[in-house]
Amino acid sequence: MGSKLIRGIAESGQLRFFIGETTDLVEKARKIHETTPVSSAALGRLLTASSMMGWMMKGKKDKLTLQIKGSADISHIVTVSDSEGKAKGYVSNSKAPLKLNEKGKLDVGGSIGEGQLLVIQDFGMKEPYIGQSELVSGEIAEDIAAYFMYSKQEPSAVSLGVFVERDFSIGAAGGFIIQPMPDCNPFLIDILEDHVKRLESISDIVRKSGGNVSKMAEIILEPFLFEILEEQEVSYTCDCSRKKVEKAIISLGKDEILKMIEEDGKAQVNCHFCNTNYVIGKERLKALMDEATAS
């Protein structure tokens, strides 16, 4: 079963929500990067946020990059998503050692440590939007909520979770973002805050719902009258290609390409996001050199 997002409104549009079931998406990331449980949880949470936040963007060609810079076992995580919620990412340390917090859960915050969250929204031709904030806890959901609050003045309830099985596969992953609209009755915000505090973990909700995102909504939005407006299938997708790699090589200029031909007789490029290894042979490099400009 594929991963899915839904979006909708509650209480006649006073709240808007995004809910995602991303078990498959995160499992694909785990398989590509062969991550250990803490690394899977950290990357999986950011990928889930990335997928939902990508889908929030209006322009078809908009791209969203989320980057976490940490100071402990994990020094950085990068995810990129598009306006259809397709996401890809990597984590600097795919083999972070097992660390548990006092609740006995995977200690993502402790494995990231102090640092920053960077949000880059690329609108194609226009100047990109760049927001940066200090990490609150490194648990990622709180850090994303703080970004919405302080960079966008949008108070938000955010939850992200990944459950890792004993064999390291991803048993459940998902998340939600709920935002009161500017005209929201403060009473509803109180109910929302109170309800979110009492909710079980998002990965438990995913499991309880059998991965059915509409059933997840019934639990997450239980006190509210809500309406699902749209559904979106999402996946872990890398858009790299030999053509893009060759374009990047051409942009290096004639001298650099000549150096590659003379020193290695080939060029090797590894995609960080999907681990595909591209090897460009000598003859092809010569052809690319003809297309490149002298530098």
Ligand SMILES: [Zn+2]
């Ligand atoms: Zn790739």
